[in-house]
Amino acid sequence: MKLFMFPRAAILAVTLLASVPMAMGEAASDKTASTPEPTDSTVVSTITIDGTTIKVTYGQVKDKLKLLPPQLQNAPFKEIFPLLQKSVATEQIITYLAEKAGIKDKPEYQKLVEEAKKGVLQKLFLDGEIDKRATETELQKAYEEVKKAAPKEDEYNISLITVTDKKKADELLKDVKKSGVAKFAEVANKESMNKVPDGNLGYMRLSEMPEAFRDKVKGSAKATILPNVIEISMPDPSDANKKVTSYNIIMVQDKRPATFPPFETVRGELKTAVSSKFAKEAVKELESKATVTHFTMDGKPIEQKVEDKKPENKQSTSGS
Secondary structure (H helix, E strand, C coil): CCCCCCHHHHHHHHHHHHCCCCCCCHHHHHHHHCCCCCCCCCEEEEEEECCEEEEEEHHHHHHHHCCCCHHHHCCCHHHHHHHHHHHHHHHHHHHHHHHHCCHHHCHHHHHHHHHHHHHHHHHHHHHHHHHHHCCHHHHHHHHHHHHHHCCCCEEEEEEEEEECCHHHHHHHHHHHHHHCHHHHHHHHHHHCCCCCHHHEEEEEEHHHCCHHHHHHHHCCCCCEECCCCEEEEEEECCEEEEEEEEEEEEEEEEEEECCCCCHHHHHHHHHHHHHHHHHHHHHHHHHCCCCCCCECCCCCECCCCCCCCCCCCCCCCCCC
16 A cells, blocks of 8 residues: 655645735734634625625635645644635635626536536445445554555654745854854744744654755754755646745754654545445446446447367377
């Protein structure tokens, strides 16, 4: 079975993206951290177009999370919320303009809708069949297989200070080098844009780290601040043609043999991993319930090819 992704890599990516100023603003992010979860009907965005106001609710954004891969669903919702919020708003704008253009009246739209309905119907039914087979016993079995096959490697406790200005990053690096590792958390809480407490991301494997600092971390001792600012560029979630760049000061807090994640934290990924196998089993069983006869392209019976039987080699009974 192919090894699944660990959620910490996704969390790091989300953390770095969330460090870049977005439409929501940092103040709004800080505020949501100290308040209880909003109701699904809470309006989190308004879109005004052609004099019409479209509302985006918290529930719509939360539903978007369910469409993400399992490893991203494990990311802190507060960190990923601005990205999902913008995505939902963009979808609402496109939907409004498509309806205004009369796309719903086109024959091809109706045809695609019918096909989509069939696809959803089939998916929901197959999901149910997969759920019957993906029992706790089967998932535990898959977990043990993956755990046994996992390579033996080290993991590193990483802390980082993230800013979007190179000059400021260089100045902060000088400061933390001078003040020492004991002051790193204090500087991270005060200066870093990622808002992770003490700048600490916890333990990560090398394979989960960006290439930009993977090799540098590997060669570092415990309680070491990397000597140079690390520049990391990632796709801009608001514009696929652009990139967002962050400048990171990284400290290796600790190093230890990697621990395998608990079953419950990777349960969703395990289910995804075994779904293909169980889907094939389900389809085979469902097909067996029906008799299917295929014809040629012009509707004629398909001639069954009968292989010529080779004559059996019989031993001669006559004497030589």
